[in-house]
Structures are given as structure tokens and as C-alpha cells.
Amino acid sequence: MGRLSRFYPLLIVALLVFYFVLAFWVLHPTASVAYSQYYLSGSQAVTPP
Amino acid sequence: MMFEGEGSRRHERLYALWLSVGLFAVHQLLELLVAFAYHRHVLDVCYWDCKWYAGISLHGYAQTATAANHQANWAFFPLFPLLVLLINTATSLSIPLASVLLGKVLFLFSIYAFIEFATRYSENVPPLCAGMIVALSPYALYGNTGYTEPLFLLLTCAFFVFLKDRRYLACGLLGALLSATRVPGIFVALPYAVVVAQHFLPASREQKLEMVLGGLLIPLGLALFMLHLHAVTGDALAFIHVQKAWGRPLSNPLAVIVGGFERGNIHLIWALMSVLALVASLFLIFTRRLTLGLFSLFCTLVPLWTGLQSMPRYIWWQAPILLVLANVISRRATMIIFMPIFVLGLAYMYIAWMAVKSWVV
Numbered sequence: 001m002g003r004l005s006r007f008y009p010l011l012i013v014a015l016l017v018f019y020f021v022l023a024f025w026v027l028h029p030t031a032s033v034a035y036s037q038y039y040l041s042g043s044q045a046v047t048p049p
Numbered sequence: 050m051m052f053e054g055e056g057s058r059r060h061e062r063l064y065a066l067w068l069s070v071g072l073f074a075v076h077q078l079l080e081l082l083v084a085f086a087y088h089r090h091v092l093d094v095c096y097w098d099c100k101w102y103a104g105i106s107l108h109g110y111a112q113t114a115t116a117a118n119h120q121a122n123w124a125f126f127p128l129f130p131l132l133v134l135l136i137n138t139a140t141s142l143s144i145p146l147a148s149v150l151l152g153k154v155l156f157l158f159s160i161y162a163f164i165e166f167a168t169r170y171s172e173n174v175p176p177l178c179a180g181m182i183v184a185l186s187p188y189a190l191y192g193n194t195g196y197t198e199p200l201f202l203l204l205t206c207a208f209f210v211f212l213k214d215r216r217y218l219a220c221g222l223l224g225a226l227l228s229a230t231r232v233p234g235i236f237v238a239l240p241y242a243v244v245v246a247q248h249f250l251p252a253s254r255e256q257k258l259e260m261v262l263g264g265l266l267i268p269l270g271l272a273l274f275m276l277h278l279h280a281v282t283g284d285a286l287a288f289i290h291v292q293k294a295w296g297r298p299l300s301n302p303l304a305v306i307v308g309g310f311e312r313g314n315i316h317l318i319w320a321l322m323s324v325l326a327l328v329a330s331l332f333l334i335f336t337r338r339l340t341l342g343l344f345s346l347f348c349t350l351v352p353l354w355t356g357l358q359s360m361p362r363y364i365w366w367q368a369p370i371l372l373v374l375a376n377v378i379s380r381r382a383t384m385i386i387f388m389p390i391f392v393l394g395l396a397y398m399y400i401a402w403m404a405v406k407s408w409v410v
Contacts, residue, residue, distance in 0.1 A: 005255050005258065005259065008261075012258065012262050015266070015269070018272065019265075022276060022285075026275060027286070
């Protein structure tokens with residue numbers, strides 16, 4: 001545990017950077033809006049199966 | 050049964066293990082009898098969601114939804130199909146068969162894990178009672194059908210056991226697996242936050258770093274899944290958006306429950322189960338078991354947004370709710386009344402499953 005704990009700060013920073021990138025790049029509205037508009041507008045609901 | 054010392058602890062664990070094996074065997078025997086009576090094969094039960102998971106193991110996540118009904122496999126989380134793929138690669142078993150067999154193995158471990166969890170969180174619950182609740186409740190059939198429920202229960206119980214021992218890194222790693230198993234998995238972050246908040250200030254620097262790292266690990270499974278969905282479909286939130294293709298737009302949970310009462314029949318039963326699960330969650334919170342209660346409250350409320358049909362699977366495989374139930378029927382007289390009802394209910398569920406009834410999905 002003692003040796004591993006030296007890497008905790010590095011791992012914390014790496015995870016924070018990863019989540020930051022995910023939030024501002026992947027979850028950025030332009031990434032999801034087109035798809036969600038299609039589904040949430042209900043257009044699929046009126047299309048006959 | 051209370052023992053002292055490491056030797057007696059080992060004895061307790063051995064007892065729980067053999068109890069799990071015995072109860073698992075009783076469940077398998079019941080399934081075998083129903084399958085025999087209905088001329089079905091016990092390993093040929095991969096229907097409904099099991100087929101969706103098998104499809105993910107075989108072909109990965111789809112780039113587009115189907116033209117006919119706009120459904121896609123994005124709603125199904127990746128950990129279980131990944132494990133199935135590993136087994137398929139290692140053993141060359143067919144994907145549906147590997148799904149069902151893996152489900153059974155995880156089911157056995159989840160019975161043991163729940164007994165361990167129950168004895169840690171409630172001294173009143175005998176191991177036999179805890180094991181019977183998991184192994185023989187009507188909705189225990191999902192342990193045998195290649196679904197993700199046993200994996201979820203196993204990981205949840207292990208998470209809460211480690212949380213009790215304040216092993217933050219282990220909790221973080223289990224949380225990461227849980228958030229890649231199904232949507233409510235991410236909610237273990239709530240009990241984790243409660244425990245960390247209680248112990249953060251007096252902790253040493255190393256412990257504080259471990260607490261923070263454990264907390265940051267919990268959403269990792271979900272984050273990686275979202276990243277993959279973004280790469281495949283262009284929509285990191287496809288697992289939410291695709292719910293509408295199953296006729297499940299996000300709705301007010303209260304309206305969903307009221308709707309269930311108004312529609313009656315099976316919807317009424319699902320609505321009643323949901324109300325009881327919410328009451329059980331509040332009971333846990335108000336009896337100073339905040340970690341368990343918060344987890345259950347969110348694990349019940351959030352799936353309610355998308356309707357009632359899947360609620361039994363979310364309720365009957367939720368460790369804290371099962372713990373409340375085990376407490377209720379832990380008295381010998383209550384157990385004698387409830388358990389035969391449960392076993393008959395389980396047999397009925399198997400009959401419905403083997404007749405491929407849609408309400409048992």
C-alpha cells in the first residue's frame with residue numbers, strides 16, 4: 001500500500017483530466033443534440049414500425 | 050450464531066458458502082422440474098434482454114438503430130457482455146450458452162455475497178433467511194437466464210462489505226465495475242460520499258488521497274462506456290436517448306406509479322412493489338442506515354423515470370431492499386408462511402418465462 005500510495009496524486013490528476021475531457025468534448029451539446037432531438041422530438045414515435 | 054476469533058470466522062464463511070451451494074442447488078432443481086414439465090431445456094433460456102447482451106458480445110454496439118422499431122443495443126451496459134465474450138474466447142462455448150452459464154455462476158456467488166453483506170449490516174438476519182431471500186424469491190429466476198442482475202447484486206454486496214471496512218480503493222474499483230454493469234450502479238457514489246464525509250477530516254493525508262481516488266474511480270466504468278458510445282454512434286448519451294424506442298420516454302416517477310394503479314392487473318403489482326421499495330428505502334434512512342437507504346432510494350426512483358415494466362428486476366436484486374425483506378421475514382413463523390409463497394411464485398415465474406410471456410421480461 002505504501003508504494004502504491006505514491007501514485008495516488010498522479011492517478012487523481014489523470015482521472016480528473018479524463019473526466020474534464022469527457023465533459024467538455026464528448027458531452028458537449030453538439031455531440032448529442034442531433035441524436036437526442038430526433039428521439040426526444042417524438043419523430044420515431046409517429047413512424048409506423 | 051456468533052463465533053469469536055479468526056477460526057470461527059472461517060467456520061462462519063464456510064457455513065455461508067455451503068448454504069449458498071445448497072440453496073443454489075434447490076433453485077436449479079426447481080428450474081429443472083419446470084423445464085421437464087414444459088419440455089424445455091434448462092440451458093436454452095436465453096430470451097429477451099439476454100439476447101440483447103448476447104448480440105453485444107457477438108457484434109459489439111450497433112452504429113445505428115434498426116429501421117423498423119428504432120431500437121438499438123445502446124441501452125445495455127457492457128460489463129456482463131464483456132465477461133461473456135471472455136468466456137466465449139476461453140472456452141468456445143456459444144454466446145447464449147456462455148451467458149446463461151456465467152449468469153448461474155454469478156448467481157451462486159451473489160447468494161454467498163448477500164449472506165456476507167446481511168450478516169455485516171444486520172445481526173438479526175440468520176444466514177439461512179438471507180440466502181433464501183436471494184435464491185428462492187419469485188424474481189430470482191433472473192439468476193438463471195443470462196441477465197446482468199446477479200453480477201449487479203454480487204458487486205453491490207461486495208461494495209457495501211468493503212465500505213463497512215472503509216477500504217476505499219476496493220470500493221472505488223468495485224464502483225467502477227458497477228457503473229459499467231447497469232445504470233443504477235453509479236449510485237454507489239452516494240453511500241461512498243456519506244462515509245467519506247464522516248471520516249475525511251480526522252483521516253491522514255494518505256487516507257484522504259485514497260478516499261478521493263476511490264471516489265473518482267466509481268464513475269470510470271460509465272465514463273468509458275460513454276466514450277465508446279460516442280466513438281460508435283456519435284452520442285455519448287445514447288443509452289438514455291434510446292429508451293424512447295421501447296416506449297419509455299422519461300416521465301415523472303409519481304405519475305408512473307399513479308398510472309400503474311390506474312391501469313390495474315400486473316401494472317398495479319409493479320406499482321405496489323415500487324411504492325414498497327420506496328418505503329423500505331425511507332425506512333433505512335430514518336433508522337440511521339443512510340448509506341443503504343440513499344442507494345436504494347436512487348436505485349428505485351431513477352429506473353421509475355422510464356416506466357414500471359422493469360421495476361421488479363431493479364427492486365428484487367437490490368441488496369438493501371432484500372435486507373429489509375430478510376429482516377421482516379427473519380422470524381421463524383413469518384418465514385414458514387412466506388417461503389412457500391416465494392417458492393410457488395418462483396415456479397410460476399419459470400412457467401411464464403418458458404412460455405416466453407412478455408410481462409416477465
